[in-house]
Amino acid sequence: MKLSGRVHRYGANVDTDVIIPARYLNMSDPADLANHCMEDIDGEFVKKVKPGDIIVATANFGCGSSREHAPLAIKASGIGCIIATSFARIFYRNAINIGLPILECEEAAEDVKSGDQVEAELASGIIVNRTTGRTYRAKPYPEFMLELIESGGLVDYTQKKLGTAS
Amino acid sequence: MNLAEKILAAHAGKDRVSPGELVGVKVDVVLANDVTAPISITEFRRIGVERVFDPARVIFVPDHFVPNKDIKAAEQAKLMRNFAREQGTVYFEVGEMGIEHALLPEKGLVLPGDVVVGADSHTCTYGALGAFATGMGSTDVAVAMATGEIWMRVPPSIKFIYKGTMPRWVTGKDVILYTIGQIGVDGALYAAMEFAGDAVERMSMDARLTMANMAIEAGGKAGLFAVDDTTLSYVKGRATRDFTVYRSDDDAEYAQVLEYDVSVLEPQVAFPHLPSNTRRISEVGNIAVDQAVIGSCTNGRMEDLRLAVGVLRGHKVHPYVRCIVIPGTQAIYLQALREGLIEAFIEAGAVVSTPTCGPCLGGYMGILAEGERAIATTNRNFVGRMGHPKSEVYLSSPAVAAASAVLGRIGSPAELL
Missing domain, CATH: 3.30.499.10 (Aconitase, domain 3)
Structure with missing residues (x-):
């Protein structure tokens, strides 16, 4: 899967409360959540994000709460992929489970700037910054994780395993 | 093996597990609350099974926005309540409910040696009882509700040894805040934190629950305490079923061992x-x-x-x-x-x-x-x-x-x- 988009860049420890504040957790429809995505860290995000755009951040992206509303809001806002130095554990699982592509790559996370046009290839982990011409390589996924991603997320993977796919 | 590895190995049906290994783990308890359950229920329906794996081990607690704070919150609470009734799971209505991580230990529903997964990041609280308890998202919890199993990567463990007598006004909260201040909010990212030392051995169960609760604030997957007389006297009279006590081996391996003198803390x-x-x-x-x-x-x-x-x-x-x-x-x-x-x-x-x-x-x-x-x-x-x-x-x-x-x-x- 090859993804391409314009970058929105943030720093370290982007927590789930700024990704989707709890005042909106009385809803769980991704489209409703997307209207408030990143609201407390970047009030302009919802206005400027375009389908396929990429979020780049440094360490510990998605720390804090287990709310799956956070990756759901990001995915529904149109973001195609998140590249970060590292992800908080629960956010990492949630993103893979719901089919939001994420890549761990410190070099890219440090180097890429807001507005850069970036391409990412999930299976190989190759990231290309079309604006600067630089290339980076993300940490490869463990085989099982790739299988999850290729199945379309954890529920689809489980359906296959249980033979309940309709 | 250390405590986390012992519990995970037993629940994965293996003699040994090592950090980094991906394992399928049987869960003893699965929980969700009024904010996270609605998504879990939607995903559960999508999986295509009719019933939860064991209604006695699936627990719903309305605590985040309950008693209902507004109409939307009321709808979410209603959805969860109806699902709990349909499936016959454990559920605590207003009047019986409490904050989930205060409630479940009190009711003897989470016990030493358990693997607990909850759609709430502070599920790690139950590590105070010597359980391997970790927060996950709604979809993971939906799969655990449906199958009674979940995949995990065996975490490396970091041992925190606390020595000395805590000065007046210094509490478990101060010890864990100090620790997070020292190692940072991702200082234990993906790792299990094992709390030990004479200061911890003297701590009450309430203080241990406070410390384990905040393991996630250092990025931890779990925060565990060894089971001792304090634990056993706490669970005595509360435990709703049998449990197994696991202990770290003398030659257990840790990614890191950190020591702190709590007698100098403020x-x-x-x-x-x-x-x-x-x-x-x-x-x-x-x-x-x-x-x-x-x-x-x-x-x-x-x-x-x-x-x-x-x-x-x-x-x-x-x-x-x-x-x-x-x-x-x-x-x-x-x-x-x-x-x-x-x-x-x-x-x-x-x-x-x-x-x-x-x-x-x-x-x-x-x-x-x-x-x-x-x-x-x-x-x-x-x-x-x-x-x-x-x-x-x-x-x-x-x-x-x-x-x-x-x-x-x-x-x-x-x-x-």
Whole structure:
């Protein structure tokens, strides 16, 4: 899967409360959540994000709460992929489970700037910054994780395993 | 193997597991709350099974926005309630419910040696009982509800050894805030934190629950304590089923071993906007507060309420401060009532709420306006956590929060003596 988009860049420890504040957790429809995505860290995000755009951040992206509303809001806002130095554990699982592509790559996370046009290839982990011409390589996924991603997320993977796919 | 590895190996049906290994693990308990359950239920239906794997081991607790804060929250609570009734799972209605991580240990539903997964990041609280308990998202929990199993990567373990006698006013909360201040909010990322040492061995169960609760604030997957007489006397008379006690081997391996002398600690305050942004109480300076919150899954237990009353008694809450006290469960509320603690809170000018997560995550029951500051015994002080994105939360023990409520600024209980 090859993804391409314009970058929105943030720093370290982007927590789930700024990704989707709890005042909106009385809803769980991704489209409703997307209207408030990143609201407390970047009030302009919802206005400027375009389908396929990429979020780049440094360490510990998605720390804090287990709310799956956070990756759901990001995915529904149109973001195609998140590249970060590292992800908080629960956010990492949630993103893979719901089919939001994420890549761990410190070099890219440090180097890429807001507005850069970036391409990412999930299976190989190759990231290309079309604006600067630089290339980076993300940490490869463990085989099982790739299988999850290729199945379309954890529920689809489980359906296959249980033979309940309709 | 260490404690985390022992529990995971047993639940994966293996003799040994090693850090980094991906394993399928049988779960003893699966839980979700009114915020996370609606997504879990949708995903559960999508999996295509009719029934949860074992209704006695699937637990729903309405605590985040319940008693219902608004119509949308009421709809979410209703959805969860209906699903619990349909499936015959464990469920606690308003009147019986409490904050999930205060409630489940109290009811003997989570036990030593368990693997617990919950759609709430503070599920790690049960590590205080010697369980491997970890927070996950709604989809993971849906799969665990359907199959009774979940995949995990065996985490590396970091051992934290606490030595010495804790000075007066230094609590489990101060020890864990200090630790997070030392290692950072991703200092234990993906790792299991194993808490040990003579200081920990002397700690009450309430203090251990507070420490394990905040493992996630260092990025930890779990925070575990060895089972000892304190644990066993806590679970005695509560346990709803048999359990197994696992122990770290003498030659257990750790990714890191860190030692701290708690005898030199002061009460800690975490400044906005990270739990790792800690300072000693003597270095806080003059910070006026508009609100003090005493409660949450971190510090809403009996020991916490007793400690707060010990500080408040004979004093009045400062006229510029709203002091909000939230007992963690109905049983704690009732015990506090019988001990005269509720009366003491009210006489001091505090309000006492029914159990709820409420203000901790900026839900309701004490939301901050722009520019307002709270001292809180809760677990997170991220931007906008308790309300307006331009409000501030400072984290502390119940003793410091109570003293600050009286002083009108963040201060030490020692100042009131």
